[in-house]
Amino acid sequence: MITDTIRTENLTKLFNNLKAVDNLTLKVAEGEIFGLVGPDGAGKTTVMRLLTSIMEPTSGAAWIAGKHTVKDAELIKEEIGYMSQRFGLYPDLSVIENINFYADIYSVPRKGRKEKIEELLEFSNLTPFRKRLAGNLSGGMKQKLGLACALIHTPKVLFLDEPTNGVDPLSRRDFWRILYQLLRKKVTIFVSTAYLDEAERCTRIGLIHKGKLLSIGTPAEVKKLMHMSVIEIRTSDSRKASLLLREKLKVDSVGLFGDKIHIVTKNPDTDTKETEKILNTAGVRITGIRTIEPSLEDVFVYVLASQNE
Numbered sequence: 001m002i003t004d005t006i007r008t009e010n011l012t013k014l015f016n017n018l019k020a021v022d023n024l025t026l027k028v029a030e031g032e033i034f035g036l037v038g039p040d041g042a043g044k045t046t047v048m049r050l051l052t053s054i055m056e057p058t059s060g061a062a063w064i065a066g067k068h069t070v071k072d073a074e075l076i077k078e079e080i081g082y083m084s085q086r087f088g089l090y091p092d093l094s095v096i097e098n099i100n101f102y103a104d105i106y107s108v109p110r111k112g113r114k115e116k117i118e119e120l121l122e123f124s125n126l127t128p129f130r131k132r133l134a135g136n137l138s139g140g141m142k143q144k145l146g147l148a149c150a151l152i153h154t155p156k157v158l159f160l161d162e163p164t165n166g167v168d169p170l171s172r173r174d175f176w177r178i179l180y181q182l183l184r185k186k187v188t189i190f191v192s193t194a195y196l197d198e199a200e201r202c203t204r205i206g207l208i209h210k211g212k213l214l215s216i217g218t219p220a221e222v223k224k225l226m227h228m229s230v231i232e233i234r235t236s237d238s239r240k241a242s243l244l245l246r247e248k249l250k251v252d253s254v255g256l257f258g259d260k261i262h263i264v265t266k267n268p269d270t271d272t273k274e275t276e277k278i279l280n281t282a283g284v285r286i287t288g289i290r291t292i293e294p295s296l297e298d299v300f301v302y303v304l305a306s307q308n309e
């Protein structure tokens with residue numbers, strides 16, 4: 001029988017009256033990289049804590065590799081690696097000493113440990129820095145060391161809570177290249193992120209807001225769920241133009257992305273004409289206008305805006 005590596009059923013966590021996680025039901029299959037995507041305070045960390053048996057749910061249940069997160073909590077700890085947002089690295093210990101420290105915590109047998117550490121150093125491109133103190137590593141290298149530590153006991157499921165938060169784009173790309181290598185080894189990855197370019201790299205994503213799962217599917221499926229088009233406009237004054245369009249155009253959302261304005265609409269033809277009229281009348285020069293496929297960012301701005309109404 002094939003069991004889902006991660007399964008939750010109506011998982012709910014209350015903090016007093018606040019529903020941090022609200023009836024979450026989802027499945028993640030072996031070898032998937034599932035992204036939990038949402039803004040700050042959406043409930044991502046709480047979901048991670050529930051799935052890693054650190055916290056018990058108020059109601060509902062979750063299973064990791066068929067094991068119940070409350071009843072089988074001890075067994076689950078052997079199956080998973082967890083890199084939390086405040087993953088503890090010891091700044092006064094070297095790279096290799098940090099990994100060894102986690103090997104002790106996870107009771108990794110002495111026999112074969114050296115080889116495992118070498119493999120992880122190689123895998124995370126940290127071999128040349130093995131003797132460097134963790135406190136002297138760059139942000140991106142610290143994250144990679146955190147990942148190596150979380151992998152020392154060869155877990156089947158890896159939980160990563162916003163692993164690349166505040167890390168530069170090049171290091172983020174490097175980090176994701178490492179995650180893909182793990183997928184090839186059949187590790188299942190559950191990652192939370194607020195970066196939408198990272199969400200695009202997941203096999204499936206779940207959009208979470210105020211503890212609720214708003215949509216779930218491949219990034220392409222989630223984009224299609226919107227059933228909307230996006231008009232992209234470039235103008236001589238994007239701030240003025242976006243304010244004007246927000247005021248005068250009756251559409252679902254007007255967003256500013258750098259120097260481009262994105263209008264989410266069901267009627268791209270009519271709204272393109274209307275946009276041209278509004279901006280021409282106000283003396284704002286249009287340098288480009290076209291209808292494009294919505295990006296994940298468009299979907300997010302749209303879905304979150306409609307939730308806050």
Ligand SMILES: Nc1ncnc2c1ncn2[C@@H]1O[C@H](COP(=O)(O)OP(=O)(O)OP(=O)(O)O)[C@@H](O)[C@H]1O
Pocket residue numbers: 015018020038039040041042043044045046047162
């Ligand atoms: N131990 C706690 N006690 C009370 N409230 C909590 C606790 N942990 C989280 N919360 C609240 O639950 C909600 C969800 O928080 P959570 O940390 O899970 O969100 P998040 O999506 O991970 O956000 P962030 O990325 O900012 O950590 C927030 O409103 C938060 O204030």
